[in-house]
Each structure stands twice: as C-alpha cells, then as structure tokens.
Amino acid sequence: xxxxxxxxxxxxxxxxxxxxxxxxxxxxxxxxxxxxxxxxxxxxxxxxxxxxxxxxxxxxxxxxxxxxxxxxxxxxxxxxxxxxxxxxxxxxxxx
Numbered sequence: 001x002x003x004x005x006x007x008x009x010x011x012x013x014x015x016x017x018x019x020x021x022x023x024x025x026x027x028x029x030x031x032x033x034x035x036x037x038x039x040x041x042x043x044x045x046x047x048x049x050x051x052x053x054x055x056x057x058x059x060x061x062x063x064x065x066x067x068x069x070x071x072x073x074x075x076x077x078x079x080x081x082x083x084x085x086x087x088x089x090x091x092x093x094x095x
Contacts, residue, residue: 007075007082012054012068021074022048025081025094042095048081056083058092065090 010017019038023031026040026048033039040048049057050072058065065083067090073082079094 007073007078007080009084010072010074012050012056012070012072013052015050015052018050018072021072021076022050024076025074025079046095048092058083058090060092060095065092 008021010021012018015036015038019031019033022038022040026042030042031038031040034049037049037051039050044061046060047058051057054068054070056065056067056069056072067083067088068085069083069088070085073084074080075082081092081094083090083092
C-alpha cells in the first residue's frame with residue numbers, strides 16, 4: 001500500500017488492506033465478508049465486492065463494473081474508489 005497524488009493505492013489481493021479501506025470508505029457497519037470476498041453495501045443495490053483473486057464487482061443504478069484490477073486507489077476525501085489496470089480506469093463514487 002502506498003499513497004499516490006490522488007489517494008492510497010491498495011493491492012486488491014491484500015484482503016486486510018482492502019477491508020480497512022472499504023470500512024473507511026463505506027463505514028465499518030457496511031462492510032462484511034461473503035465467501036472470502038470483502039463486500040461494502042450501500043443503499044439499495046449499490047455495492048463494491050472485492051474477491052481474494054483481485055476480481056472487482058460493483059453495482060450501482062445505471063452502471064456496474066466487473067473485472068480484475070492491478071490496484072485499487074482510495075481517495076477518501078473525494079469519496080472515490082478507482083479500479084486501475086492497463087487499459088482500464090473505472091471510478092466508483094461513494095453514494
């Protein structure tokens with residue numbers, strides 16, 4: 001884990017770091033583990049799920065994302081989580 005100009009980069013396979021940042025991002029009461037994945041549930045169907053192998057799934061009305069990430073970048077001040085991989089840059093904004 002290291003700090004970049006736009007937030008803190010986290011290895012998506014580092015379950016402890018992912019959980020720590022998702023709890024900060026969504027609130028500790030909103031984060032749980034399901035079948036080894038760390039899940040942050042927001043209102044309604046909105047969620048972020050990070051699997052131990054680095055797969056990410058998000059659900060949000062009107063858009064969703066599923067794929068593998070090289071890194072997750074948490075910008076807690078801006079309320080953003082960026083999923084980064086060569087050729088992919090997806091931003092999930094905290095509802």
